[in-house]
Amino acid sequence: MTTRITDQFWGRYRSIVKNDMLPYQWDVLNDRADINIERERNDNSIPNEKSHAIANFKIAAGRETGHHYGWVFQDSDVYKWLEAVAYTLKDDPDNKLREIADGVVDLIGEAQEEDGYLGTYFSIEAPERKFMRLSESHELYCAGHFLEAAVAYYDATGNQKVIEIARRLADCIDRHFGREQGKIQGCDGHEEIEIGLMRLYHLTKEERYLNLSRFFLYVRGEDSSFFEKQKQKDINKNPLIQGLDKFPLSYCQIHEPLLEQNTAEGHAVRLVYLCTAMADAAQASHDEKLLNACKKIWRNIVDKRMYVTGGIGSTVIGESFTFDYDLPNDTMYCETCASVGLIFFAYQMLKNEICGEYGDVLERALYNSALAGMALDGKHFFYVNPLEVKPESSQKDPGKSHVKPVRPEWLGCACCPPNLARLLASLHNYIYLQKENMVCSILFMNCESEFDMTKGKLRIRQETEYPYGGTVKFYLDQDCKEELGFAIRIPGWADQFTVKLNGQIVEPKKEKGYIYFYKCFTNDVIEMTFEMKVELWAAHPMVRADVGKAAVSRGPFIYCVESVDNGENLHLLKMDKRTEFQYDYEEETLGGIGVIRASGYRQCQKEESESLYYKMRKDIDLIETQIKLIPYYAWANRGVNEMQVWVRYN
Numbered sequence: 232m233t234t235r236i237t238d239q240f241w242g243r244y245r246s247i248v249k250n251d252m253l254p255y256q257w258d259v260l261n262d263r264a265d266i267n268i269e270r271e272r273n274d275n276s277i278p279n280e281k282s283h284a285i286a287n288f289k290i291a292a293g294r295e296t297g298h299h300y301g302w303v304f305q306d307s308d309v310y311k312w313l314e315a316v317a318y319t320l321k322d323d324p325d326n327k328l329r330e331i332a333d334g335v336v337d338l339i340g341e342a343q344e345e346d347g348y349l350g351t352y353f354s355i356e357a358p359e360r361k362f363m364r365l366s367e368s369h370e371l372y373c374a375g376h377f378l379e380a381a382v383a384y385y386d387a388t389g390n391q392k393v394i395e396i397a398r399r400l401a402d403c404i405d406r407h408f409g410r411e412q413g414k415i416q417g418c419d420g421h422e423e424i425e426i427g428l429m430r431l432y433h434l435t436k437e438e439r440y441l442n443l444s445r446f447f448l449y450v451r452g453e454d455s456s457f458f459e460k461q462k463q464k465d466i467n468k469n470p471l472i473q474g475l476d477k478f479p480l481s482y483c484q485i486h487e488p489l490l491e492q493n494t495a496e497g498h499a500v501r502l503v504y505l506c507t508a509m510a511d512a513a514q515a516s517h518d519e520k521l522l523n524a525c526k527k528i529w530r531n532i533v534d535k536r537m538y539v540t541g542g543i544g545s546t547v548i549g550e551s552f553t554f555d556y557d558l559p560n561d562t563m564y565c566e567t568c569a570s571v572g573l574i575f576f577a578y579q580m581l582k583n584e585i586c587g588e589y590g591d592v593l594e595r596a597l598y599n600s601a602l603a604g605m606a607l608d609g610k611h612f613f614y615v616n617p618l619e620v621k622p623e624s625s626q627k628d629p630g631k632s633h634v635k636p637v638r639p640e641w642l643g644c645a646c647c648p649p650n651l652a653r654l655l656a657s658l659h660n661y662i663y664l665q666k667e668n669m670v671c672s673i674l675f676m677n678c679e680s681e682f683d684m685t686k687g688k689l690r691i692r693q694e695t696e697y698p699y700g701g702t703v704k705f706y707l708d709q710d711c712k713e714e715l716g717f718a719i720r721i722p723g724w725a726d727q728f729t730v731k732l733n734g735q736i737v738e739p740k741k742e743k744g745y746i747y748f749y750k751c752f753t754n755d756v757i758e759m760t761f762e763m764k765v766e767l768w769a770a771h772p773m774v775r776a777d778v779g780k781a782a783v784s785r786g787p788f789i790y791c792v793e794s795v796d797n798g799e800n801l802h803l804l805k806m807d808k809r810t811e812f813q814y815d816y817e818e819e820t821l822g823g824i825g826v827i828r829a830s831g832y833r834q835c836q837k838e839e840s841e842s843l844y845y846k847m848r849k850d851i852d853l854i855e856t857q858i859k860l861i862p863y864y865a866w867a868n869r870g871v872n873e874m875q876v877w878v879r880y881n
């Protein structure tokens with residue numbers, strides 16, 4: 232399958248990735264960007280003087296001398312950057328970028344040890360501790376990111392060296408881990424190797440990589456004392472990451488055997504990376520049990536633990552899930568990487584089962600929580616994506632130091648910026664899914680695609696007003712005589728829609744959020760019109776934070792209010808059933824956005840309410856006001872600001 236994005240909305244982001252994000256991040260990784268690296272929360276143990284990520288490789292490679300700096304997983308910033316470069320090069324070849332990236336591959340190759348081991352922290356600082364403290368070491372997490380980058384880079388450029396390094400690394404891991412006598416029967420505290428091995432398996436078709444991935448999946452939680460036993464054995468008692476050992480076993484999903492885990496527990500990024508690999512491996516090895524385990528966790532996330540923005544992770548403590556319906560808006564975590572991971576998970580679930588809900592969640596997380604992770608300039612990033620911010624609280628409430636009102640230029644822990652880069656650069660992979668002789672559409676955007684079906688080629692051109700308009704046209708043409716399948720997702724938010732085939736209204740088969748066409752496509756046009764109107768959403772009554780409030784959406788976007796448009800104290804704004812909405816697309820605002828204006832009210836302060844408490848009166852004093860809402864992803868691009876997604880409503 233090849234897809235070329237020609238879309239205005241996403242095209243802008245893709246050129247930002249190529250022209251701004253990648254060069255900027257390259258400068259940061261090389262410590263030559265004149266920027267302020269912020270700690271993601273008030274915690275002095277967070278290294279924020281520099282990135283040093285490339286320097287770590289140079290030291291490990293013997294090109295320079297010195298010490299490792301940064302997190303034990305600093306290497307992964309380079310790998311994610313390289314992966315983003317790979318997708319960009321595939322889409323838009325560029326000799327200069329290719330030369331830099333080939334140089335990075337050479338450097339990584341030089342940093343790799345004789346036996347295939349790769350990990351700059353342990354090569355430089357603690358060779359004797361390799362694979363000894365897997366709860367904290369992130370060795371396999373980094374390895375997984377390298378495997379992902381290597382597969383993408385090989386696919387884009389055919390660079391042989393990168394895949395040799397990847398194989399040597401995977402083989403080294405294979406020699407050390409497994410069920411056989413003498414091998415380590417445990418996993419990394421942070422899932423990711425499982426995904427990387429799956430990707431290497433898909434590329435090489437070598438079963439041992441699939442088996443190794445499955446081993447890492449199934450060994451998780453088999454012996455929940457594994458990490459503790461490793462720690463006891465490690466003669467060096469210094470932690471690799473301060474404070475990680477205070478978290479419960481569920482932090483890294485080892486509290487129960489994998490198949491018995493029914494709810495989304497622990498560190499949110501880890502959980503969705505785990506589920507991504509589980510769903511991928513389930514599909515690749517026809518493992519129904521594994522798929523059912525994914526489905527249980529999926530249901531728990533989507534029904535009880537996901538924010539309306541597609542954010543996940545309700546608390547900063549352990550960057551974790553908490554419990555059902557616990558979705559506070561102003562202390563949550565909603566890490567950018569967690570939304571990126573949720574997108575990966577949703578996509579893998581779609582590979583198992585064509586079901587609109589997976590596409591809906593993918594779309595929700597992409598257009599909202601993930602996209603909010605970066606500023607419109609591509610050079611400022613949120614780690615945490617709040618649904619409610621009062622800048623004063625972020626400054627003065629130590630419990631909210633992670634809730635930032637403005638995106639920093641870089642972060643002490645820089646996992647999110649390159650994760651966004653690789654997601655945006657690989658977006659063409661999430662528009663369709665091909666299953667034998669069936670193509671399913673997932674995302675709507677202007678693009679041109681060609682699919683190699685087992686029966687022949689299918690070409691699809693998509694023409695749409697999305698994300699701000701609800702018309703989508705698919706032009707389909709095939710070069711074989713046999714019938715092919717084409718499925719279109721009906722977005723969960725679209726109550727009404729019409730379908731036309733070559734100008735005639737039709738009612739195709741609809742199942743689990745998809746409509747299906749089976750046909751020999753010869754210059755056929757399918758035209759979808761989704762009614763895209765302003766919608767109000769309520770949360771389940773058990774979501775304490777949202778009772779008496781509404782969230783506003785239009786199409787794939789969740790909206791929010793900002794004080795720059797509505798004045799301070801957004802908590803005093805109110806809408807009710809008389810509220811009317813007006814929608815306008817504003818080309819000049821925030822790079823071009825759809826703005827919603829709502830007739831509403833602002834609670835005003837009466838004299839008696841100068842007192843902290845006063846006798847309740849039946850009526851509240853409200854003055855009519857116009858409320859302006861903008862898409863959530865575009866917030867925090869106009870200085871320090873209050874922001875709220877959920878607005879009072881009755």
Ligand code: FUB
Binds near residue numbers: 568644646
């Ligand atoms: O531990 C590696 C990465 O750093 C995680 O995925 C993020 O949540 C951050 O903790």
Ligand code: ZN
Binds near residue numbers: 569650
């Ligand atoms: Zn992150």
